[in-house]
Amino acid sequence: MKKVLIFSIFLLPLLGLAQMPSHFENVSFRPFDRYVYAVDSFHTSIRPYLMDQVDPIVSIDTLYAVTTKSKFLNYILNKNVIKLKKNDVWFTINPYINFEMGKSSDTSKKSYINTRGFIISGEIGKKIAFTSTFRENQALFADYRNGIVQSIGVIPGQGSYKPFKVGACDWGFATGVISYSPSKHFNFQLGTDKNFFGDGYRSLFLSDNSTAYPFFKITTDFWKIKYVNLWCQFTDAQYPTREDRDMGYAKKWASIQYLSWNSTKWFNISVFESVMWGNADSLGNYRGFDFSYANPVIFLRPVEFENGSPDNVMMGGNLKVTIKKKYILYSQALIDEFNLKEMKENTGYWANKYGYQIGAKTFDLLGLKHFDIQGEYNRVRPFTYSHWSTLQCWGNFNQPLAHPLGANFEEFVGIARYNKKRFFIDCKLVVAHYGTSTKTFNAGENVFADYTKNHIEYGNVIGQGLEKTLRQTDISLSYLINPLYNLNITAGITNRHLEGTTTNLVYFALRTSLDNMFFDY
DSSP states (O other): OHHHHHHHHHHGGGOOOOOOBOOOOOTTOOTTHHHHTTSTTOOTTEESOBHHHHTTTOOHHHHTOOOOSOHHHHHHHHSOSEEEEETTEEEEEEEOOEEEEEEETTOSSEEEEEEEEEEEEEEETTTEEEEEEEEEEEEEOOSHHHHHHHHHSSBTTTBOOEEETTTEEEEEEEEEEEEEEEETTEEEEEEEEOOEESSSSSOSSSOSOSOOEEEEEEEEEETTEEEEEEEEEEEEEEEESSSSGGGOEEEEEEEEEEEEEEOSSSEEEEEEEEEEEESBOTTOOBOOOOGGGOOTTSOHHHHHHHHTOOOEEEEEEEEEEEETTTEEEEEEEEEEEOOHHHHHHTOOOTTOEEEEEEEEEESSGGGOTTEEEEEEEEEEOTTTTOOSSTTTSSEETTEESSOTTOSSEEEEEEEEEEEETTEEEEEEEEEEEEEEOOSSOOOSOOTTSOTTSSOOSSOOOTTOSEEEEEEEEEEEEEEEEETTTTEEEEEEEEEEEETTEEEEEEEEEEEEOOSOOOOOO
16 A cells, blocks of 8 residues: 555645535535535535645535625635645645533533634645644543443544543544645645545445545546545454554555436436455455555456455445436445345345435425425444444544444434525434344444354344334524634534433533534434
8 A cells, every 4th residue: 555655645746626625514514515416417426525626616615705895704614724825836724623611400510611722724736735723622421422422432533542631532633635636637635634435424344434444445437437546454353463552453445436427417326335354364464455455447356255365345326316416316335245145135234235325405495495304314224334343344543434324223214404594403313223242142233243153043033132212303593604614603412312211401612513423322
């Protein structure tokens, strides 16, 4: 992998349009969706979007612009904090903050999040773009969120932390991507960040659920096709490289291909394929990046078979149907392992590992401008994404790479959003039915658990093990102060019911909501 990255860096100058990846990935503020979904040729299931493809459709500079005669208000409401430009080189610097205070109904303590950081973006000429973020965080989750943090051992989506004062957490988080576009047909990205495949709120392929990771990505655009090759290095926080943890956590690699085809103006079909392998085998023998998977135009499953390897291969498909440019039907199907004979006999065979998603969303419902709704159903069989070794399972730094619940669940997500100018109302309902393991029974929900131990061969069903039902409602009201970096002031309430325990969390925040930290599972 190192040789691939080095070769790519030296290749780029020889190969012009800068394509900066969008940093507007927060699920409550996706300003471009209603516009790009109305464009027949746009490949909406590949995120983050490339801004040079979005800008001709809609510009964030004008989308929420407020006219004012005051230079000071214009600066606060419409401008970057710092923007420097000379000839064909420019960059911006903006704050990355989250100052949140909250109070839960089941404790006398107050919760808080204190995030200070920055985001730098820019272009060098017409071919090179870059973006970098850094955040220093302290937080006290004196509510249900603390249970999630303690159960997975990391801050959701942001990695490890250290104790801070009494019961609080301290952590840093950084991302950075450099993007090079030799022409309108090719884009190369090298960096540490997240990627997402799908049209839904969740993705059963690759989501932004886990922390950022190093990657190299090639995106090819031609005719009605967009083709993504993605090579990633993930971290196995459960598997030290040696008994001495000072040597760091073990690493693993993934090669991912995603082919999106707009076959008609209203129908898109996409194909997903991935393979995961460890940086070393179970005996500690070094393997590193397997160049068998470096070919960007070859199917991964035959290569894995010819290698005679234990690598974890998954395949899937994504469909999208667009009706009248604003009614969207979408679905995903993922196959990890599959036995047709056992499927026909409906035996609940453990190695029939698959999942699917069905969803719909619409913009401007009933003719009411900016009133959008979305409904989504996700279902994943037990043991999907798992392997006999954590070095091959579909996970990164203690979190699943796809759905935050891992496997052995079914879930409904309903979302309603409305905005009037810079005021936003966001309502979300999550209802999930799932099962968890015991010390003596592997229920198949944990993607990091060895699937060869403590399981039953037949009779596996969704919700097996310790059966649980979650119902969570989130409602927030926000005012967008500056759209260029999504600075907003927000008040919200979360009602969460899990196995007889009900929690109400009220919070207020001043923040730049650019990415996601999921606590709705």
